[in-house]
Amino acid sequence: MTKIVLLGAPIEAGTGRRGCVMGPDAYRTAGLVEELRALGHEVTDMGDAEPEDARDAKTEFTHLKELEVVAGWTRALHADAKRLGRGDALPIYLGGDHALSAGTVTGHAAAAAEQDRPFFVLWLDAHADFNTFATTTSGNLHGTPLAFACGLPGFDAYLNGPVPVPVNPENVCILGLRSVDGDERRLLQDSAVTAHDMRAIDELGIVPLLRAFLDRVRAAKGVLHVSLDVDFIEPDIAPAVGTTVPGGATFREAHHVMELLHDSGLVTSLDLVELNPFLDVKGRTARLMVDLTASLFGRRILDRATRSY
């Protein structure tokens, strides 16, 4: 039994299009609370967070979309995540777009540092979200949270100062990459982030790549934050996202990742991001995300005793 808290983060300002504000309610409608309870967990839905007022958020760059709104969410969620990271329940953040992870990742990094636990991040995404204010060409700030959390320069507007505890890029693994921008690619190459694109998954298989990372987390006695972007998954089966890229993780790959994460026992916080229910087909993406979350929290086809391998 795990104590789980759900916190909605209905932000869509990071995307440049409408719809992600409906994400938290779509997860509730798709039965997230009921599925987790059916697995024996104690679940508390804390409702939705609210952004702070961040009208002071300013930069020299004029092409950034909704910086003040994104900064307001970053500050609020950073504080929420830091508080929840000190508690004994496992938080699931219901997005909302991926800009929300600027707050949740840095908040959990700060809480882990207080407890002297090495902090690791698994970023399941078609994109690296490793742009800075200087490199983003779209101006969509959901393309920036991982660069921010890793302490790349120029982000002071988000938290009205530097990131208190930047994530060590050596402790970050991106899995599922298939869309990286030009300057973002250089930033990623110059960083110590482990980045596995779809070719690596095709050649080596998703399981060994993930196992190697989980072994490192375990060896370091670390805590693991997982950030699951809907576009990690193949768009044919997960259409409800504004930034679909063909060639994503299959149904079985995605579930297998979740099953391995469950077996590892290492996950201490989770973001579910980028679900845009306005783009969904009869709720199938919301239901798939709920099912994947259920796999991460122990749903399995056969239990170990019954499985003959």
Ligand SMILES: NC(=[NH2+])NCCC[C@H](N)C(=O)O
């Ligand atoms: N969280 C996401 N879906 N991010 C997509 C980012 C796309 C592109 N790299 C950009 O910065 O505009």
Ligand SMILES: [Mn+2]
């Ligand atoms: Mn993303």
Ligand SMILES: [Mn+2]
């Ligand atoms: Mn993405």
